[in-house]
Amino acid sequence: MNETIAPEFRPLVDAVEAHLLGKRHAISLTLAAFFAGGHVLLEDIPGVGKTTLAKTFANVMGLDFGRVQFTGDLLPSDILGVSYFDQESGKFVLKKGPIFTQFLLADEINRSMPKTQSALLEAMEEHHVTIDGKSHDLKEPFFVIATQNPHEEVGTFALPHSQLDRFLCSFGIGYPDKEAERAVLLGGGSRAAAAVPLMDAAAINTAMEAVRTVHLSPALIEYLQSLIAYTRDSGRFVYGLSTRGALALAAMTRAWAHLHGRDYAVPDDVQAVLGEVCLHRLAFKEGVTTLNRIRHELFSHVPADA
Amino acid sequence: MAKRLRAWRENRELFLLDLAYLAVVTPVLLLVKAPMLLFLLLVLVLLLARKRGSAATLLLVALAGLFAIFFSIYGAFNFAGLSRLKLFVELILYLLLLAVSLQRLTRTINFYLLVSPVLILALSLFFFDSIAMLVYVVFEVFVLLWLILAYRTRADALSSLRVTGMLFALSLPWVVLLFFFFPRISFEHASYGFRGDEITRTGHDGTMRMDGAALLVPSERIVMEVGFQNAMPPDGQLYFRGSVLYRDKKDHWEPLPAYVRRAFAPKQRAQEGMYRSADDVTAYKVSLYPTHKKWLYLLDLPLEAPEGATINADFETTLEKPVDEPQHYDAGSALVYRYGDRTERTVLAYARDVNRSANPRSAKAADTIAAANPDPKQRLNALLHFFRDQNLTYSLRPEPLDLNHTADSFLFDKHKGYCVHFAGSFVTLSRLAGLPARVVTGYKADRKNSVKNYLAVKERDAHAWAEVYLGDHWQRVETTAAAAFIDSESAELLRQTGTLEDNGERLTRLNLYLLYVKYQVETWVLQYSHFRQMRLLENVKQHPALAAKLAAAFALIVLASAALFLWLRRPRCKDRLLCLLRPLLSRLQRSGFAREEGETLHRLFTRYLDLYPGSALTEVDRLYHRLQYGTAKEDAVQFKKAIRAFLRESTAKGDSDARKL
Numbered sequence: 001m002n003e004t005i006a007p008e009f010r011p012l013v014d015a016v017e018a019h020l021l022g023k024r025h026a027i028s029l030t031l032a033a034f035f036a037g038g039h040v041l042l043e044d045i046p047g048v049g050k051t052t053l054a055k056t057f058a059n060v061m062g063l064d065f066g067r068v069q070f071t072g073d074l075l076p077s078d079i080l081g082v083s084y085f086d087q088e089s090g091k092f093v094l095k096k097g098p099i100f101t102q103f104l105l106a107d108e109i110n111r112s113m114p115k116t117q118s119a120l121l122e123a124m125e126e127h128h129v130t131i132d133g134k135s136h137d138l139k140e141p142f143f144v145i146a147t148q149n150p151h152e153e154v155g156t157f158a159l160p161h162s163q164l165d166r167f168l169c170s171f172g173i174g175y176p177d178k179e180a181e182r183a184v185l186l187g188g189g190s191r192a193a194a195a196v197p198l199m200d201a202a203a204i205n206t207a208m209e210a211v212r213t214v215h216l217s218p219a220l221i222e223y224l225q226s227l228i229a230y231t232r233d234s235g236r237f238v239y240g241l242s243t244r245g246a247l248a249l250a251a252m253t254r255a256w257a258h259l260h261g262r263d264y265a266v267p268d269d270v271q272a273v274l275g276e277v278c279l280h281r282l283a284f285k286e287g288v289t290t291l292n293r294i295r296h297e298l299f300s301h302v303p304a305d306a
Numbered sequence: 307m308a309k310r311l312r313a314w315r316e317n318r319e320l321f322l323l324d325l326a327y328l329a330v331v332t333p334v335l336l337l338v339k340a341p342m343l344l345f346l347l348l349v350l351v352l353l354l355a356r357k358r359g360s361a362a363t364l365l366l367v368a369l370a371g372l373f374a375i376f377f378s379i380y381g382a383f384n385f386a387g388l389s390r391l392k393l394f395v396e397l398i399l400y401l402l403l404l405a406v407s408l409q410r411l412t413r414t415i416n417f418y419l420l421v422s423p424v425l426i427l428a429l430s431l432f433f434f435d436s437i438a439m440l441v442y443v444v445f446e447v448f449v450l451l452w453l454i455l456a457y458r459t460r461a462d463a464l465s466s467l468r469v470t471g472m473l474f475a476l477s478l479p480w481v482v483l484l485f486f487f488f489p490r491i492s493f494e495h496a497s498y499g500f501r502g503d504e505i506t507r508t509g510h511d512g513t514m515r516m517d518g519a520a521l522l523v524p525s526e527r528i529v530m531e532v533g534f535q536n537a538m539p540p541d542g543q544l545y546f547r548g549s550v551l552y553r554d555k556k557d558h559w560e561p562l563p564a565y566v567r568r569a570f571a572p573k574q575r576a577q578e579g580m581y582r583s584a585d586d587v588t589a590y591k592v593s594l595y596p597t598h599k600k601w602l603y604l605l606d607l608p609l610e611a612p613e614g615a616t617i618n619a620d621f622e623t624t625l626e627k628p629v630d631e632p633q634h635y636d637a638g639s640a641l642v643y644r645y646g647d648r649t650e651r652t653v654l655a656y657a658r659d660v661n662r663s664a665n666p667r668s669a670k671a672a673d674t675i676a677a678a679n680p681d682p683k684q685r686l687n688a689l690l691h692f693f694r695d696q697n698l699t700y701s702l703r704p705e706p707l708d709l710n711h712t713a714d715s716f717l718f719d720k721h722k723g724y725c726v727h728f729a730g731s732f733v734t735l736s737r738l739a740g741l742p743a744r745v746v747t748g749y750k751a752d753r754k755n756s757v758k759n760y761l762a763v764k765e766r767d768a769h770a771w772a773e774v775y776l777g778d779h780w781q782r783v784e785t786t787a788a789a790a791f792i793d794s795e796s797a798e799l800l801r802q803t804g805t806l807e808d809n810g811e812r813l814t815r816l817n818l819y820l821l822y823v824k825y826q827v828e829t830w831v832l833q834y835s836h837f838r839q840m841r842l843l844e845n846v847k848q849h850p851a852l853a854a855k856l857a858a859a860f861a862l863i864v865l866a867s868a869a870l871f872l873w874l875r876r877p878r879c880k881d882r883l884l885c886l887l888r889p890l891l892s893r894l895q896r897s898g899f900a901r902e903e904g905e906t907l908h909r910l911f912t913r914y915l916d917l918y919p920g921s922a923l924t925e926v927d928r929l930y931h932r933l934q935y936g937t938a939k940e941d942a943v944q945f946k947k948a949i950r951a952f953l954r955e956s957t958a959k960g961d962s963d964a965r966k967l
Binding site: 303 | 881884903904905906907908909931932934935936937
């Protein structure tokens with residue numbers, strides 16, 4: 001049983017952490033989501049390092065980085081790209097939008113119109129876009145980190161539940177602890193040397209393949225199903241986890257296990273990712289839905305190893 | 307075959323129903339007559355052949371069934387006494403079996419098919435009244451309840467079995483309470499006895515045969531069981547009186563002629579003053595197995611006849627009809643007694659009657675003794691001395707005596723015989739010496755066959771002794787005690803059946819204890835009647851200690867049932883590895899590492915390991931997760947070893963902690 005990050009991935013986390021002090025868990029989650037082939041929704045107030053996380057992560061992983069700042073007047077074509085008539089060649093030429101990248105930071109996604117949001121989300125799901133009736137495959141791997149500001153409500157369009165479901169997991173970064181903040185104030189973090197790529201396409205492919213083959217034992221499946229059943233049957237939530245949610249939980253669990261150097265998953269893996277997988281998928285019927293509340297509710301009602 | 311079996315099991319409802327019928331019809335098979343058995347066999351064959359119950363088949367089966375019923379009860383139309391009820395119940399049972407068979411052949415379930423197992427169970431209760439059946443009925447009720455639960459809840463067999471067990475546990479105190487306050491309806495002769503108990507007991511019959519050619523094998527079969535109300539009387543007083551014989555018919559002895567007996571029957575009953583005081587009356591309860599003779603056996607000397615029986619002048623206790631069913635009777639006897647001061651002349655004449663010419667040598671000896679001892683008591687003693695001096699040998703296989711001169715032949719020629727020869731010869735000798743005497747046959751019980759106040763009387767306890775009239779009372783004489791030797795062959799025979807030496811003593815003891823338990827159950831459960839209930843309540847009123855004991859026993863039952871219920875309800879160990887971990891987890895809990903809400907085992911172990919790094923728990927943690935969640939096919943042996951290692955370690959740690967304190 002190993003609960004520290006496997007030696008092969010430790011440099012990655014260390015490298016990102018050099019720029020985002022004291023946020024190992026958020027970094028690990030991002031890495032896990034990436035290996036699981038999903039996308040991340042960062043929900044937090046501005047100025048806690050969402051962009052830093054995305055940028056550094058893209059650098060470390062050796063991915064092309066693209067960024068779209070979502071605004072109220074952003075159109076789908078601003079993300080996807082347009083075909084225009086090239087008078088020189090006399091043909092329609094595709095001007096690719098920022099989505100044709102490996103790593104896309106979709107900043108403040110809730111500021112744009114639903115039409116634009118759904119264009120991005122469709123691309124995230126399908127891994128290809130359709131412009132003027134022609135289908136264009138996106139680069140592989142394709143990874144999106146979308147951020148949204150939970151507290152600003154004026155002029156925002158909240159993502160509908162069906163769209164939120166497309167993100168593998170969602171979490172905030174949160175304020176740094178005292179120690180880390182002190183280091184930041186003293187000029188650690190951002191002053192660190194620019195991150196250098198530590199992974200290449202082949203290494204990423206290997207890792208993703210390994211994640212897919214992580215073993216889920218019958219006992220673990222039982223635990224997962226009990227958790228999922230509880231979200232559906234307990235009557236505490238407005239709606240339970242969907243099958244896509246269940247798949248997301250399994251995928252994140254696998255990725256987390258692999259990240260910690262195991263080829264099999266244990267209940268601790270499930271517990272490590274459960275809150276983040278469920279936060280944007282579940283809503284309590286009464287009271288505020290928070291990460292800790294979801295964790296407490298599920299862990300205390302669905303015992304592990306029992 | 308296997309395929310059919312599977313197909314049968316797949317039709318779950320019919321399968322469960324068939325199991326129910328299997329449970330309830332099994333005891334009935336002992337009961338039904340051959341034609342009905344054949345009919346049931348036919349139905350079984352048809353079912354196995356998977357014949358659809360077409361109209362023609364059903365008609366034929368119905369006809370066969372009716373014939374079977376007819377032949378089963380043919381000749382049983384004896385409407386005397388109880389057999390009417392028995393016949394009626396039997397008929398209902400047969401009709402029910404026929405109806406059920408027909409319905410079962412159609413392969414559809416309907417209401418009466420569902421209800422009939424319970425009816426058959428209830429009907430079979432009319433026929434059986436024994437411990438075996440008691441146990442089986444409890445088993446049947448359990449099985450039926452289980453099948454009903456499995457049928458109605460559609461739960462798997464094991465979980466419905468658990469629920470059945472829980473229901474049983476809960477019902478236990480109620481059963482005891484209801485049983486205590488609502489005894490069995492006791493109607494006369496309601497007990498039929500288990501069929502095994504109906505085998506005739508031999509041992510004592512009304513006459514006494516002298517021809518020793520018949521091989522006498524000491525039989526261990528129980529004739530009757532006796533429960534004494536108070537302490538067990540001493541060995542010398544356990545004479546159960548059967549019949550009294552006066553007339554020497556050479557090859558056998560006979561009682562008084564019927565007309566003589568009738569003439570004196572009412573006159574000579576046990577009287578006050580015959581025994582010392584009322585305290586000397588020993589009360590006891592007898593269960594007598596069917597002997598097909600009319601005698602009831604009461605301890606010498608019976609004072610009160612059980613209901614329906616009469617005691618005659620010779621203190622023989624008899625029923626009007628032979629004992630064909632087990633008899634249970636309460637009796638009282640005076641074990642220290644003296645009677646006979648008003649014995650009729652006619653009876654004494656029979657007790658004096660002797661043919662002097664048949665046994666000339668005995669007559670000569672008797673004359674000599676009679677001349678030397680004018681006092682009857684002294685004369686009896688002299689006779690006994692003389693008898694003893696003849697070096698008589700007790701033998702179970704004696705050479706046949708010359709039956710024309712029985713006493714002479716036994717005393718002076720053969721010297722070998724068993725109790726009847728001793729008793730018969732001594733009575734002849736007494737009569738020759740002028741003392742009226744008679745032979746008494748019955749059972750001389752052996753205290754070896756007793757536990758506490760329970761006594762088993764076996765066939766080999768059948769015995770004969772003599773009674774001599776000493777002018778004012780009858781004196782019992784244990785004639786066999788005069789035997790000087792026991793021959794080796796008989797000793798061997800007796801030893802084989804565990805009478806003489808302690809060879810097989812323990813086994814005999816165990817068997818006796820089993821008999822004792824069986825007897826107690828029969829007395830307090832099977833024959834617990836309104837009468838017994840009244841007596842028990844009366845006792846409780848008089849002895850508060852008994853009430854306390856009963857209350858304590860009931861509390862114990864409640865506790866036991868609660869414990870059983872909780873045990874069945876305990877969380878089931880679904881997972882083998884978690885089962886193995888149980889002792890470890892409870893040890894952790896005792897040392898302050900209880901599992902918190904929602905905590906995984908790994909986090910629990912980590913908490914412990916943070917405090918005690920290097921503990922054997924590291925290995926347990928690793929192996930548990932590898933076995934439970936990993937792909938590795940490691941066997942659990944290592945895991946068990948690791949758990950044991952940790953338990954040893956923590957025990958040692960606990961010791962050292964204790965020392966530090």
